[in-house]
Amino acid sequence: MPSPRGTASVAASCLLLALAGTAVGADEQPWGHLHVNGFATLAATYADTDGQADFRSAQFQSAGSGRSRHWDFANDSNLALQLTWDTPYEPLRVVTQAIAANDTHDDFKPRIDWLYLGWQPAPDLSIRFGRFPFPSGMYSETRWVNSSRLEVRAPQSIYAPLPVSSLDGADLNHYLQSGPWLLRSRLSYGQTSTVIASRFGDTEVDLRSVISAAFDLNRDNWRLYLGGFISDTRVTSPQSKGLHDALHEQAQSNPSLNALADDYTPDYSRVWQIDAGIEYLNAPWTVRVEGLYRNSQTKLVLDLANWNATLGYTEGRLTPFVAIGQMRLHEPWRQQALPSGPPGAIAAVAAYNASLVTSNETILSVGLRWDLDHGLALKAQLDRHQLDDEQSRGVFTNNTPEFVGRQAAIHVFTLALDYQF
Amino acid sequence: MCSRLRLTISSNGLCALVSALLMAAPGLAHGAEPDEVGIIAVVMRSDGAVRKLVREEVYAIFVLDKRGNLQPLDLPETDPVRAAFYMRLAGKSLGMMRALRSTLVFTGAGRPPKQLELAAVHERLANDPTAIAYLPMPDLPLGVRVVATLAPAP
Known part of the structure; x- marks a missing residue:
């Protein structure tokens, strides 16, 4: 459950901010213009894991519905405020986004996801310094904005395996418009780190020298995306170090x-x-397909070849949708034969073999989005998770040994109310 | 001089969250009916700098926030003219436009047009030569110039 204290503090902050905004009034400048935007989701999730594991929306989450609790109200709920200050010196703006969401310690509390200084030396060029969204996919900048998509959460096969959502450094954005074509090119450099908690202790994840390039091509109802990053990555936990x-x-x-x-x-x-993706938005149809390929030199970061496809049909304010996603280890892990050496070697290799848990699974989703008045949207979604190999535990965590490779499908139901302003 | 910071809480602001949650239930059945809307005119004050816009330019102003010195205005989501306007201009439903606006705002790439009630749109058009809005053709106020039109699909 979200911490009542944390939730209350965020709500109070929002209220104070709103009141403060009213108090500063609507007079013009010369200190510039402050825009306040925000989004929120209240979600309830139930997973029928037979008490063998917890469903989580993202890799960094450490608990959820299924084993730790029956209904989970934390993992897909959030509340965010974005402040954009257009300074009097026109090329400069400051943007910050604070989000209260469930963190890796299963604590619902606020964090600063973005805080950057934007400089626009030319109409088609902008540079950001500070903390900005980690450039990991087609929707990485709106990963937490649930009202921006049909589904209740960003496609898990693409976004769940990445434990970070922001990057500290600088990035350059260039916009090129030619007739109906608009190309956004983005080049980023920076570093980031995070902690992933589990029942067995904390795992530290550090990414340094992250270099990223992304190209986003738009024309009318079509959007094409191609991006990628390379980084030096270190993952350390007491277990992995011991092994x-x-x-x-x-x-x-x-x-x-x-x-x-x-x-x-x-x-x-x-x-x-x-990462590559294509989107077609032309009422009544919504079509989105995205895939990623990840290569790693350590088993502590999964080699992935994942994809997701979503199809929606809008009728008035209702949009039923279906989605399918697959998570695949692109190079199957091989268990090692136990050596005929000393007991220590046998134990070490046995521990190595036991550590080879994959996330291979197929996720089928059906759902309905209902756009209400006042920026609200109500969503219901049913996911069917099928683990695809005997070493897989999918996106689940806190699993019992019996859960790994489970043959029976796991169903996850989520009801969510999204809001944005 | 007392320096003030101008602050905008977009759309209806934070306060709307509370009222929206309370009012959502009666609003569930409320839906725009864009098919019943006639020709929509994109208008500015008659002494505004723009004389004519092609569809791509209107799209850039209202959808992509490539507004230049213009100040685009939106009608409320509950007004069927708004649903019809974006369906004809961009092929996007209300939900799709919300999604696009989310992306625009929460990537820091831009901001949506200011949303005003119909009477306020008329007033703003009368007072601001940079304001640009869409209105049903039969109900245009005096003193505006039509810079583009969007007709219903045949």
Whole structure:
């Protein structure tokens, strides 16, 4: 459940901000113009995992419906405020986005997702310095804005495996318009870090020297996206470090274990990802397809070849939709044969084999979006998760050993109310 | 001089959240009926700088926020003229436009047109030569110039 204290503090902050805004009044300048926008979602989720695991919307979440609680009201709920200050010096603006959402410690509290200084030296060129959205996919900038899509959450096969949503650094945006074509090119550089909590302790994730390029081509009802990033990534947890050290120690007498130890290196490893998508928005039809390919030199970051497709049909204010997504490890993990060496080596390899859990699964979704008055939208969505191999636990967490590779499908139902202003 | 910061809470603002939640139930059945709307005119004050706009230019102003020095105005979502305008201009339903506006605002790329009631749109057009709005052709106020039209699909 969201912390009542945290929720209350965010609500109070919003109210104070609104009152403060009224108080400063509507007089013109010379301190510029402040725009206040926001979005919120109140969601309830139920997952029928038979008490074997928790459903989570994103990889960094550590609890949810299924095992820790029957109904989950935290993982897909959020409340965000975005302040945009157009300074009197026209090329400069300051943007901040604060979002209260469930964090990795299952605590519903606010964080600053964006805080950047934007400089627009030319009408078609802008540069951002500070904290801005992590450029990971077609909808990375609106990942938390649930009212911007048909589904109750960003497609899990694309966005759930990425534990970060912002990048600290600089990025350059260029807009090129030619007739009906509009091309946005984005080049980013920076670093970020986060913590992923679990019942077994915290895992630290550090991404440095992140270089990203993204190209977004729009024409009328069509949008094409191609982007990618490369980074030095380090993932460390007490378990992975212990496994690495045990394998490394046993490799002194059994050199073949060196390669296995390298799979869990606590040092920085190269990770890169490319993402492509296409969107067609022409009433009554909504069509979206997006896929990603991720390559990693460490088993602590999954190699992925995931995709998602969504089809919606709008009739008045109702839009029923269907979606399908698949998560695939593009290079199957192989269990290692137990060596005929000392007990320590046998134990280390057994622990290595036990660590090889994948997220391979197919997610089928059906849902309905109902656009109400006053910026509200009501959504209902039913997801069917089918784990696709015997080592998979899908997007779920806190699983019992029996859950891994479960054959029976898992159904997840979510009811959500979105708001934006 | 007392310096003031001008602050805009878009659309109906935070206060609307509370009232919207309370009023959502009666609003459930309320839907625009764009098919019944006749010709829609895109208008400015008659002494405004713009004389004529093609569809792509209207699209850029109202959908992409490529507004230049113009100040585009939106009618409320409950007005069927708004639903008809965006359906004809962009092929987008109310929900699709909300999604596009979310993307525009929450990527920091722009902001939606200011939303005003019909009477306020008339007043703004009369007082501001940079204001640009869409109105049903038979109900145009005096002193405006039609810079583009959007007819219903045959």
